Amino acid sequence: MIDIKLLRQDPQRFIDGAAAKRIEVDIPALLADEARLLEAQRELQELRTIQNSAGKKIAKLSGQEKAAAIAEMKQAKDRAKAVEDIIAQLEPKVAGLLLQVPLPPDPAVPRGQTSDDNVEVRRWNPPWFDTARPFAANKGFQPRTHIELGEMLGLLDIPRGVRMSGSRSYVLWGRLAQLHQAVLRLAFDFMVNQQGFTPVSVPVLVRDNVLVGTGFFPFGREQVYQIKETDRGGSQDLYVTGTGEAGLMGLHQDEILDGDSLPRRYVTVSTCFRREAGAAGKDTAGIYRIHQFDKVEQVVVCKNSVEESNKYHEEILANAEAVLKAFELPYRIVVVCTGDLGRGQAKKYDIETWMPSRKNYCETHSASKFYEFQARRMNLRYKETATKKNLFCHTLNNTVIASPRVLIPIMELYQNADGTITVPKVLRPYMGGKERIG
RNA sequence: GGAGAGGUGGCUGAGUGGCUGAAAGCGACGGUUUGCUAAACCGUUGUAGGGGAUCAAACCCCUACCUCGGGUUCGAAUCCCGACCUCUCCGCCA
Structure with a gap:
């Protein structure tokens, strides 16, 4: 498996490498999916931060204040659920594609077909x-x-x-x-x-x-x-x-x-x-x-x-x-x-x-x-x-x-x-x- | 195959719903002391992802992870279900 960070930095190197090895892999699609996945993960992380801090507040509140805080928290939870679904869909797709990306050959390796x-x-x-x-x-x-x-x-x-x-x-x-x-x-x-x-x-x-x-x-x-x-x-x-x-x-x-x-x-x-x-x-x-x-x-x-x-x-x-x-x-x-x-x-x-x-x-x-x-x-x-x-x-x-x-x-x-x-x-x-x- | 017990950090082991990323001990690392070694004392000590600062690192913030996956709940290491794994005893076989 290659380093996704390197792929983001210099996709062309991997596209060329795959071509030299005569291996088909859709690197632009992988990068697009990965970007969407990263964004979803970031959003989920923010929602978790909200949930966590609200959770700590709730423990100290009581009565109506508590009920209100719980209602608010429920909202964050629902949104988190939606984002989780997106991640669950993208994650295996990205992982599967990443597994397919070939390691580029050393520059000195002779180019050839068979x-x-x-x-x-x-x-x-x-x-x-x-x-x-x-x-x-x-x-x-x-x-x-x-x-x-x-x-x-x-x-x-x-x-x-x-x-x-x-x-x-x-x-x-x-x-x-x-x-x-x-x-x-x-x-x-x-x-x-x-x-x-x-x-x-x-x-x-x-x-x-x-x-x-x-x-x-x-x-x-x-x-x-x-x-x-x-x-x-x-x-x-x-x-x-x-x-x-x-x-x-x-x-x-x-x-x-x-x-x-x-x-x-x-x-x-x-x-x-x-x-x-x-x-x-x-x-x-x-x-x-x-x-x-x-x-x-x-x-x-x-x-x-x-x-x-x-x-x-x-x-x-x-x-x-x-x-x-x-x-x-x-x-x-x-x-x-x-x-x-x-x-x-x-x-x-x-x-x-x-x-x-x-x-x-x-x-x-x-x-x-x-x-x-x-x-x-x-x-x-x-x-x-x-x-x-x-x-x-x-x-x-x-x-x-x-x-x-x-x-x-x-x-x-x-x-x-x-x-x-x-x-x-x-x-x-x-x-x-x-x-x-x- | 039958019957039980259990899976928490590098290891041992506490923890039965919010103050627990997790006590304590061991180990490891840094330091003080010391003629050397040992001992003692002080401190540090998981991994991954994201964000910020930086030439870069050091650094700061957030998130996730107490075998794994699901569920209950505003909130789970802790409760429920499933899977996987380990151990013990019996049986069977090599």
Whole structure:
């Protein structure tokens, strides 16, 4: 959520920002409604002042004087009632509209329409694989896809996954299931042991307000699995989170943190669920776009400072890169263009890892910077030590690793001519020393 | 699932219709005292919105908030209804 005061001061900035993000929102209507609401609130406040002072008088009066004062007070009450009705009508309207206003992108973010307009900032290759050359030139044989490899080895079982749970479901068997865990463990341990992030285990079942707070709702409702507890007498429905970010951000909802305790740097590993509504027919093969996966996610909650936000944005990006480098997977960083940015994001880096079967770099990570946007929705503040003022925090998040998607480049890049898969060196300690699968 | 009890400020806890944004204690912060520490003493100490003053802050005024929503009343932390949440006991299950 953006600051309504800033919107009043400089509406054009927000109108331009929404246009750059290709998001429709009627800002003039919002401002008009908000002005009417403010006026009504001011009037109500005046009426309350009258009521309050009259109330105190009445307590001291008696007889006819008292009766007269009471009659007068009744008038003020009736007028107040009318104004209250106006407020009751406008307030939800204004709040709903305000929730829709996007955070303007950083000025330096490249303007563009779709992900095709994202701008590459750098790429990295391990010594043994150059993405500029074909696979066969790098490894001396024609590659198989991760699906072919997985089926050949009997480790990736899509039919049984589909039988149990429908499309976009899968089963990992044996050493592939172990590799999946190894990837997560390494990433999690790296964040905790090397980077000093606080490990947290959070709910993946959350209430509506957590997802409104993180900015997924109200627009992402159809992407989220819903547990209809209200149908069976429950007080609230629950939602199954699509990322650990939700639980980590929800941690400090409605809190005022001690400024000296910032930044808070959290990491969690959680199973993530996504409906993938509207993605029918897209990426249907294999384990690229699936309904359930596991992800190590990092979140930073820092002070209300653009410099700090920028610093931690680079830091969480570097953390993810460090893990990919440890895996020796070729990747590139892109800056996501304005048209491809989410409503709440000021700037976003995607990390795209090379996938031979797709002959392209494909998104495996997404590092977002929100400034106050999420914190306002979450009502997440801190007390600044020097001024004792309560300020909204800044928040950022990034994937550390998401699996099984990252198993695609691992399987395909580490495959051997005979269809076996070499285990990346850093993962072997998590695989009981195993060097090769199959 | 059955039966009870209860939700007041950072915390503990008083308060059954106007003088209560809320006693008292604790904690925190500032100060005095002190060789240092501790103790003692004095003072300050919620949040949000609006208005005024100001270059800006400090500052001043108003309004709202005693879980939430409705109701009664001229007036509600206090009375009534509903919701939500917490705790205890029993049962059931992991």
